[in-house]
Amino acid sequence: MAESGYLDQYLHELPPSTRNVTSAAMAVARLSELDWAPRGGYPGSDVLWPVRCLLCGWEGLRFYSHLRRARPKGRHAGCVPASEIADRLDQLRQGLTGTCPCEQPHAVTAEAxxxxxxxxxxxxxxxxxxxxxxxxxxxMGSCPAAGRRGRAAQRAFPRT
Incomplete structure (x- = not known):
């Protein structure tokens, strides 16, 4: 396998530095918490990222720096009505856990x-x-315990 692009599904054109990997893990965790799914590797916080809305299936580009903030009142044009967003997010979030049930375990502790x-x-x-x-x-892969993994990343490599 050639070096060029081998990690693009996780880090879009970014080297796998500790900071980039940690940022990507926290970003994937935050997307999971807000019911967005990445459609490509993490490009950095101030770069447009292809994502899919898990509430309605819309696909488009969003800045992660905007998604990591508190829940917005609206998500995007054509999404479910703002009055339904909180309930829909709660329904989807029920599938997220603190346990990784995946065949290949994900790193969900700071040490791991x-x-x-x-x-x-x-x-x-x-x-x-x-x-x-x-x-x-x-x-950085998809996992129901992505939130726990994101918190583990923060503890493993705290930003100073």
């Missing part, structure tokens, strides 16, 4: 996140692309 992020950096430096991709999945 830190260890996996460091291994990802090493695998990338060693050009071990398949290993790096598997480690990236553990840190």
């Amino acid at each position: 996140f830190q260890e996996t992020a460091l291994l990802l950096g090493s695998a990338h430096a060693d050009e071990a692309w398949d290993q790096a991709l598997a480690l990236a999945e553990s840190l």
Whole structure:
């Protein structure tokens, strides 16, 4: 597998630095909490990100820096009425858990996140692309415990 773009499904054109991986994990967690789904890798907070609205299926571009704030009153043109958003979000959120039921476990503790992020950096430096991709999945892949993983990322690599 070639280096070029091997991580684009998780980090769109960003190197797998500890900061980028941590930011991406927290971003995926926040999208899950707000019932958005990424349609591509994390591009950075002030770059348009292709997303899908889990309330109605709309697909488009949003800035993550806008999505990470408190819930907006409206989501996008044509979405469910603002009066229904809170109830719909609560219904969807019932599927999120603090436990990772996935066949390949995700890093949901600060210790596991830190260890996996460091291994990802090493695998990338060693050009071990398949290993790096598997480690990236553990840190940024879709999981019902994405919120817990995002909090683990924050504890593993706090911003100073």
